[in-house]
Amino acid sequence: MRGPNEPVLEVKNLCSYIPTSRGVIKPVNNISFSIGAGEIVALVGESGSGKSVTALSIMGLNSPSIKYEKDSVISFKGENLLKMKKRQMKKIRGNEISMIFQDPMSSLNPLHPIGKQIAEPIQLHQGVSYQKAKEIVVNLLAKVGIPDPENRLNDYPHQLSGGMRQRIMIAMALACNPSLLIADEPTTALDVTIQAQILNVMRDLQKDTGISILIITHDLGVVAEMADRVLVMYCGEIVEEGDVYSLFKNPQHPYTKGLLASVPKLRGASEKLLHTIPGAVPNPLELPKGCNFSGRCSYATEKCLTEAPNLVETGKDRRAACWHIVDLQTEEVTVHA
Amino acid sequence: MFFKFLLRRLMYVIPMLIVTTLIVFSLILIIPGDPALALLGDNATEEKLALLRSQLGLDQPVLIQYWNWLTNAVQGDLGRSLFTGEIVSDAVFSRLGITFQLVVASIVFSFIFGMIFAIGSVIKPNSWMDYISRFMGTIGTAIPNFWLAMLLIVVFSVNLGWLPATGFTSISDNLGGFFQSIILPAICLGAFGAAQITRQLRSSLLEVLESDYIRTAYSKGLLLWPVIWKHALRNSLLPVITTTGLLFGNMLGATVVIETVFAIPGMGQLAVNSILQRDFPMLQGVVLVMVILVLIINFVTDVLYSVLDPRIEIK
Ligand SMILES: Nc1ncnc2c1ncn2[C@@H]1O[C@H](COP(=O)(O)OP(=O)(O)OP(=O)(O)O)[C@@H](O)[C@H]1O
Ligand code: SF4
Ligand SMILES: [Mg+2]
Numbered sequence: 001m002r003g004p005n006e007p008v009l010e011v012k013n014l015c016s017y018i019p020t021s022r023g024v025i026k027p028v029n030n031i032s033f034s035i036g037a038g039e040i041v042a043l044v045g046e047s048g049s050g051k052s053v054t055a056l057s058i059m060g061l062n063s064p065s066i067k068y069e070k071d072s073v074i075s076f077k078g079e080n081l082l083k084m085k086k087r088q089m090k091k092i093r094g095n096e097i098s099m100i101f102q103d104p105m106s107s108l109n110p111l112h113p114i115g116k117q118i119a120e121p122i123q124l125h126q127g128v129s130y131q132k133a134k135e136i137v138v139n140l141l142a143k144v145g146i147p148d149p150e151n152r153l154n155d156y157p158h159q160l161s162g163g164m165r166q167r168i169m170i171a172m173a174l175a176c177n178p179s180l181l182i183a184d185e186p187t188t189a190l191d192v193t194i195q196a197q198i199l200n201v202m203r204d205l206q207k208d209t210g211i212s213i214l215i216i217t218h219d220l221g222v223v224a225e226m227a228d229r230v231l232v233m234y235c236g237e238i239v240e241e242g243d244v245y246s247l248f249k250n251p252q253h254p255y256t257k258g259l260l261a262s263v264p265k266l267r268g269a270s271e272k273l274l275h276t277i278p279g280a281v282p283n284p285l286e287l288p289k290g291c292n293f294s295g296r297c298s299y300a301t302e303k304c305l306t307e308a309p310n311l312v313e314t315g316k317d318r319r320a321a322c323w324h325i326v327d328l329q330t331e332e333v334t335v336h337a
Numbered sequence: 338m339f340f341k342f343l344l345r346r347l348m349y350v351i352p353m354l355i356v357t358t359l360i361v362f363s364l365i366l367i368i369p370g371d372p373a374l375a376l377l378g379d380n381a382t383e384e385k386l387a388l389l390r391s392q393l394g395l396d397q398p399v400l401i402q403y404w405n406w407l408t409n410a411v412q413g414d415l416g417r418s419l420f421t422g423e424i425v426s427d428a429v430f431s432r433l434g435i436t437f438q439l440v441v442a443s444i445v446f447s448f449i450f451g452m453i454f455a456i457g458s459v460i461k462p463n464s465w466m467d468y469i470s471r472f473m474g475t476i477g478t479a480i481p482n483f484w485l486a487m488l489l490i491v492v493f494s495v496n497l498g499w500l501p502a503t504g505f506t507s508i509s510d511n512l513g514g515f516f517q518s519i520i521l522p523a524i525c526l527g528a529f530g531a532a533q534i535t536r537q538l539r540s541s542l543l544e545v546l547e548s549d550y551i552r553t554a555y556s557k558g559l560l561l562w563p564v565i566w567k568h569a570l571r572n573s574l575l576p577v578i579t580t581t582g583l584l585f586g587n588m589l590g591a592t593v594v595i596e597t598v599f600a601i602p603g604m605g606q607l608a609v610n611s612i613l614q615r616d617f618p619m620l621q622g623v624v625l626v627m628v629i630l631v632l633i634i635n636f637v638t639d640v641l642y643s644v645l646d647p648r649i650e651i652k
Binding site for chain 1 (some may be wrong): 474547548552553554555556557558559560570571572645646647648
């Protein structure tokens with residue numbers, strides 16, 4: 001049995017690689033983290049940093065070209081998902097762990113009515129008929145804020161707006177009361193006002209059900225709004241981790257600091273040009289020898305170019321991978337959540 | 338709604354029919370040969386020939402001839418065979434059923450094989466099944482149907498003696514006999530279609546299987562087969578419907594060859610005989626019915642599209 005503080009999900013040394021003709025790419029390189037019961041954890045990072053690959057590893061839905069190192073572990077309720085047979089994994093997907101995706105316009109099957117699509121995981125995992133599942137579906141639709149749910153069951157996705165479709169996706173993901181929801185950029189494709197609504201729906205449902213959520217985003221506003229804890233990814237590695245409040249207040253890794261500085265602020269900042277991190281993400285086939293961020297880091301020293309820093313404990317519930325954390329901490333931090 | 342749609346389709350079907358029949362009428366007159374000569378033989382005198390021509394109305398200008406044919410046709414009278422005196426509409430309709438059975442059997446054959454090869458190919462890329470499918474997709478398109486017909490006759494009728502080389506048994510007369518007589522012609526007529534459907538379904542399945550809603554289906558806990566069956570196949574079949582509609586017309590044309598090779602007394606064979614005998618009214622009747630068939634299939638295709646895809650509304 002799990003204790004009250006035991007994590008729902010524990011990722012240990014997750015290492016994925018893709019052999020290509022020009023060398024091996026490691027989309028996710030030796031990351032470890034956990035998600036506690038009822039916790040909302042945000043995974044942030046630039047495009048290509050390995051967020052989606054991490055999420056899809058948990059679901060077991062990465063493309064077959066992506067392989068995992070032998071000692072990678074994704075432990076869910078005491079079992080290593082990476083070692084599971086397809087038949088066992090099928091019982092977890094959509095039932096105990098479910099996922100919603102970035103583009104609600106294309107994530108629903110255009111040829112099936114939404115009622116049937118939401119009912120599908122219920123029918124699959126609980127072995128009930130559509131008639132039986134229908135009642136649950138109507139409840140779910142009401143919960144995610146779809147008005148007049150009884151009469152929406154036979155609607156097709158093309159009849160609904162993007163925001164409505166994302167609500168449908170959420171309803172579908174929550175259909176079997178999973179203990180973990182993975183949301184891969186759930187609001188990126190939506191209008192700003194709709195984004196806020198969807199985040200509200202997710203937060204309310206989290207409070208109601210106590211589900212754990214892993215939310216992937218590159219929008220730090222979303223992080224501040226939703227998350228308890230943040231994981232910052234860069235080039236397939238976690239470079240910093242901490243609770244939202246202290247991480248925003250006091251970023252320890254230069255990359256996190258850069259990310260925070262590039263967020264537009266409402267007050268006072270309108271005159272100043274937005275800060276952007278100089279340079280570009282290195283080619284995954286030609287990663288630098290030392291710290292992956294060294295090519296873009298203004299704090300880099302000789303050591304950074306030759307030795308890669310490990311992710312180490314830097315405070316209460318804080319971890320960072322940087323040789324010069326201390327220097328940063330003594331610096332005035334100008335960014336606020 | 339549906340009635341309006343039907344009406345609008347009819348509006349464009351009528352000019353289509355007029356144009357096609359006029360083209361056929363003109364083409365017939367371009368073909369060298371004289372029906373009067375064909376009827377009376379080489380020994381006929383010039384006077385007799387002229388008399389017969391005027392009896393048949395063949396001495397009148399083309400447009401008048403066409404107009405006469407058209408006004409009768411509208412009243413359901415397609416005339417009589419110049420050669421046998423048979424009523425054209427009776428002769429055509431008695432053969433329509435045979436050709437229809439042959440074409441439907443060929444479509445069914447194309448579909449079954451197309452689906453098996455396409456699905457077999459996508460479930461495991463670069464497997465032996467994938468290679469076989471791709472090979473079939475190429476060879477089925479490239480192989481001439483008459484050549485395939487002769488090959489199959491030599492192997493299965495002459496050498497093995499399993500199936501009859503010629504003749505046709507209607508499905509209403511004898512089911513077993515029907516299958517025996519239809520297998521080889523349907524394979525020959527359907528090989529091209531099977532290849533087309535394999536290629537198209539394979540590529541559209543590959544595309545659909547990459548789409549976001551397929552990932553959603555997997556994330557619900559479905560495995561490969563239910564994902565293909567419930568989510569990928571119907572979406573992938575949409576573009577195939579258009580191909581199948583086109584195949585139908587294609588096959589109707591190819592019956593001319595296949596029915597001749599297998600001595601099946603259908604419309605294709607009737608068309609060939611009418612051309613050889615310069616039996617203009619008969620040929621015109623065959624073409625008219627074939628064109629109408631193709632138009633009906635187009636119509637059915639459109640309706641089927643809107644039935645399968647809720648995003649498309651019949652207008
Ligand atoms: N199937 C695949 N084949 C080859 N490379 C892949 C594959 N999937 C991911 N990658 C590579 O792995 C890296 C990480 O990709 P991932 O999709 O996880 O990024 P991400 O952090 O989700 O970015 P984004 O914000 O753009 O969604 C990228 O460099 C990507 O090109
Ligand atoms: S290790 Fe060096 S290069 Fe890397 S982030 Fe820290 S200071 Fe910058
Ligand atoms: Mg992503």
